Amino acid sequence: MDNFVPGAFFTTSASLVDSVDRKLLVVLRDGRKLIGVLRSFDQFANLVLQDTIERIYVGDAYGDIPRGIFIIRGENVVLLGEIDLDKEDEVPLRQVPVEEILIAQREEMEARQRREKLKNKLLHDQGFSVDFTETDLY
């Protein structure tokens, strides 16, 4: 990503061309993390990812689900970054089976919903307006 030319406009196409055929992490607006090889993109930053896995993180654990080829509509991408192949195995996280991480993910979601409900109730009792519902905040 070092082809920044002073005076030139920053464009997605100029910055993505160096990432083609590299392993990328893509984060979507819905919070999903996809890891795959970037094969193609266009002026909208629509992406083609090959050999993609979806990685779910809960605490210090993660689980991978093989997903194959993705055509991602650019507007749903929050960020993407190249993965350093030399360092990717050094992360202090433990991999767990898919079934396990899905259970952990559901528990985390339910715990968050319970907290949110409790918080809204407390605020409501204090006379605050609680009609704000959390969206994806983007």
Added chain:
Amino acid sequence: MLPLSLLNTAQGHPMLVELKNGETFNGHLVNCDNWMNLTLREVIQTSPEGNRFWRLPECYIRGNTIKYLRVPDEIIEMVKEDAVRQRQATGGGGRGRGGSRSGGGGNSGRGEVFDVIFNISYYDY
């Protein structure tokens, strides 16, 4: 090979479409255009929670509601063949911008893709 030309190549093949609201559509791609509008046939629609299902004989999806598409692994090979055929037809060399560079990276688990696509709701949120 631009994302939308890959989509063109995928016509007639099974795919999974997820909308921004989380709904998914499994079906065969009949047609698509430059705005990513799609028509699908023999569709199974899944609710965002993944607990309700509908069968639709056909459906139209407006491109700007789409989050992502998943296509079978084989499509990448087919798009390469298409490109070769096109090059031979025009008799010119050269590569388009963003074109795929030489193969690289073997595919794993090919052939399971149809199972994966049709069982996706099992894994989905």
